[in-house]
Amino acid sequence: MNIQMLGTGSAFAKRYYNNNALLFSDGQTAMLDCGITAPMALHQLSKTFNDIHALVISHIHADHVGGMEEFAFQMKFVYKRSVPLFVPAPLIEPLWETTLKGGLMQEECQTLDDYFEVRPLLEGQSCEILPGLAIRPIRTKHIAGKPSYSYVVNDTFFYSADMKFDAELLHALVAGGCQVIFHDCQLKPPGAVHTTLEQLLSLPPVLQERIWLMHYDDTMPDYEGKTGAMRFVEQHRVYSF
Numbered sequence: 001m002n003i004q005m006l007g008t009g010s011a012f013a014k015r016y017y018n019n020n021a022l023l024f025s026d027g028q029t030a031m032l033d034c035g036i037t038a039p040m041a042l043h044q045l046s047k048t049f050n051d052i053h054a055l056v057i058s059h060i061h062a063d064h065v066g067g068m069e070e071f072a073f074q075m076k077f078v079y080k081r082s083v084p085l086f087v088p089a090p091l092i093e094p095l096w097e098t099t100l101k102g103g104l105m106q107e108e109c110q111t112l113d114d115y116f117e118v119r120p121l122l123e124g125q126s127c128e129i130l131p132g133l134a135i136r137p138i139r140t141k142h143i144a145g146k147p148s149y150s151y152v153v154n155d156t157f158f159y160s161a162d163m164k165f166d167a168e169l170l171h172a173l174v175a176g177g178c179q180v181i182f183h184d185c186q187l188k189p190p191g192a193v194h195t196t197l198e199q200l201l202s203l204p205p206v207l208q209e210r211i212w213l214m215h216y217d218d219t220m221p222d223y224e225g226k227t228g229a230m231r232f233v234e235q236h237r238v239y240s241f
C-alpha cells in the first residue's frame, strides 16, 4: 500500500494544509478525508477529483470534510460520475443534515445518495474499498458527543485521524500485527481533543519506532530532533508500507 498526504497540518495550520491522505492500490486511488484545502492540494499534485475512486471520512470537522461540497458538485456536474463514499454508519445522517445539505440540496438532489454511492462502514468490520485495500474503522475518542473514527488499513497500518491519547489501543494494535502508525500530534500541551507529543513520547521506543507524526501545527520545524524515535510525515511524499 502506498500513501501520500495531501496535507499534514492541524485544523488551524497555514503551512501544511489539512491532514488528508491519498491511498494507492492496484492502480486506483482512495482519499481519506477531504478537508477545506483538499481541492487545492489535489490541484498542486496535478490531480482532480476525477482521479479519485473512493472517499473515506473519519469525522465531521471542516479540516476533514470541508472540501466535500466541491467534490460532490464536480463529480455530479463536471465528471458526471458517482464515487463510492465509505462512511461509518453513525456519521451518514449528520454528514448530510449538518454539514453538506445547505450547499448541496436542490430540486433534483435531495440526499447524499444523489451525489455519492454511500457505503456504510460498521465499526470493527473490514471493508475492501479498492482492490487490495481493506479498511477497518475503530471508534476513537476525540470530542465528547461527536463520533470519530480511526482506521486500520490492510491489518498492518493504523491511521489515527483525530484522537485523544489511547496507549492501550496502540499497544493492542502493535501486538495484533500493526507495523506502522500515522498519528495526529499536538505539539504543545494541553491535549484537550488530540494526542500530544508529550504523551506519545511516554510510549516505549519499540512503539515509537513505528509512529509517524501528522496533523501538526506550523511550529513543527522547532520540534525536529525532539520527537524520540518518531518521525514527521511530510506532505506530498509517497510512503510504501
Ligand SMILES: O=c1ccn([C@@H]2O[C@@H]3COP(=O)(O)O[C@H]3[C@H]2O)c(=O)[nH]1
Pocket: 010, 011, 061, 062, 063, 143, 162, 192, 193
Ligand atoms: O472542543 C473543542 C473542539 C475543537 N477544538 C479545536 O478545533 C479544531 C477542529 O478541528 P480538529 O479536531 O483538527 O482540532 C480541533 C481543535 O483545534 C478544540 O480545541 N476543542
Ligand SMILES: [Zn+2]
Pocket: 010, 011, 019, 061, 063, 064, 162, 215
Ligand atoms: Zn483535524
Ligand SMILES: [Zn+2]
Pocket: 059, 061, 142, 162
Ligand atoms: Zn477533529
